[in-house]
Amino acid sequence: MTAPKVRSPRKPKGQGAERREEILDAALKLFSAKGLHTVSTRQIAEAVGISQPALYAYFATKDDITAELCIRAFAILVERMEAARADFTPTAESFERALRVYVDFGLENPDAYRVAFMVEKGLDGTYKERVGDRPMMAGIGAFQRFAEIVGEVRDAGLTHDDDVQRITQTLWAGLHGLVSLLIARADFPWVEREVLIACHISLLRRGALKGVA
Amino acid sequence: MTAPKVRSPRKPKGQGAERREEILDAALKLFSAKGLHTVSTRQIAEAVGISQPALYAYFATKDDITAELCIRAFAILVERMEAARADFTPTAESFERALRVYVDFGLENPDAYRVAFMVEKGLDGTYKERVGDRPMMAGIGAFQRFAEIVGEVRDAGLTHDDDVQRITQTLWAGLHGLVSLLIARADFPWVEREVLIACHISLLRRGALKGVA
DNA sequence: GTGATAAGTTATCACTGATCGATTATTGTG
DNA sequence: CACAATAATCGATCAGTGATAACTTATCAC
Secondary structure (H helix, E strand, O other): OOOOOOOOOOOOOOOOHHHHHHHHHHHHHHHHHHHHOOOHHHHHHHHHHOOOOHHHOOOOOOHHHHHHHHHHHHHHHHHHHHHHHHHOOHHHHHHHHHHHHHHHHHHHHHHHHHHHHOOOOOOHHHHHHHOOOOOHHHHHHHHHHHHHHHHHHHHEEEEEOOOHHHHHHHHHHHHHHHHHHHHHHHOOOOOHHHHHHHHHHHHHHHEOOOOOO | OOOOOOOOOOOOOHHHHHHHHHHHHHHHHHHHHOOOOOOHHHHHHHHHHHOOHHHHHOOOOOHHHHHHHHHHHHHHHHHHHHHHHHHHOOOOOHHHHHHHHHHHHHHHHHHHHHHHHHHHOOOHHHHHHHHHHHHHHHHHHHHHHHHHHHHHHOOOOEEEEOOHHHHHHHHHHHHHHHHHHHOOOOOOOOOOHHHHHHHHHHHHHHHEEEEOO
């Protein structure tokens, strides 16, 4: 009953990067299935078909693996945000669609989202020292795209508040609250998810924009 | 330079509960100073002045310690919520004050808040199996008090939405977003904190209540 | 005093992330 | 084809983690 320990064949000389991708793939699958903390480096290595120390040829620490996954996911969010901005018009409907992009991304990439915004940092900055703030910077990149959209509705005179940073941070917090709770507390007796999301987004819209009841 | 290892004198026979309190006190301090994951059971034991296995006479697992801390903190929130409800009148001002109670509690008890709402659960329900959902139930207790307040403004005909559960969950998510981000990402270039909180709360109020601009 | 037992100990386990030094396998070059 | 260079990888091992088992010691009621 001992594990078969199927070893993946050694990579040709220049193809270490390929192994790196395999590690990221395996890690993402395991994290998604079992959660970040419960997955060990040995489990990841076995899934890839290499020894556990071999991981450290490609990543300095375990946290670096999660950080990399997170950065990649946020690159996708930035893309989506830019797409949302491309066909954005300063209307309530378009604004709600933009908010929805954020929510959908979070729910489709729960693990990346966790790493970027929900992983404990340690009050002494331990986490920061370990992985740097690259994952968060990636998240902020998306945040800035979002701020640009908010800027447009502000310039159109639709917002209650004039300060773009202020509105954006507030809206972001509002969106993050929903996403993070739906991820972290999936078994809470939530109202039907689609309804809740729609409800939440229109509440945020009403709170931020004036005129439209 | 080796640790002095000051041992606390053995407790008299019936006074084990007292040691339990000492453990909770020490754990709370350490968690607050260094973060949950970076504090080991050995560190807690040394702070108390007992051996590490002695902890297990009072708590079945490390998670049980954090869970207990969390439950106690939420008992305080319930108290505050009930106080807020006691002198609650269905007005915009009173409503905003109630929202503020939640935010203040979260920021004053960041560690309890983390344990209850931000700690990873493991997608297979691992966390639930370990500590039960008692901490979350404690949080929900507070949530229900909050729902009662929302019910009052609904009954006064002040809300856009009629469904109390729906509004409450939405508002809760909105509040949680701000609190959790301020806790987990304290070094983000936030707008001045007091301003942000005021802004956020009035956005939520505008989104939930009608009439008051 | 004498058991009973609460309170606490030491030793140890399986597991974690991480490091070291040695060992392959593949490669471009002579 | 042989060979040195080196990328890729492994086995052994380390300190630290949460947790358990078996044992000791202080305190209590009688």
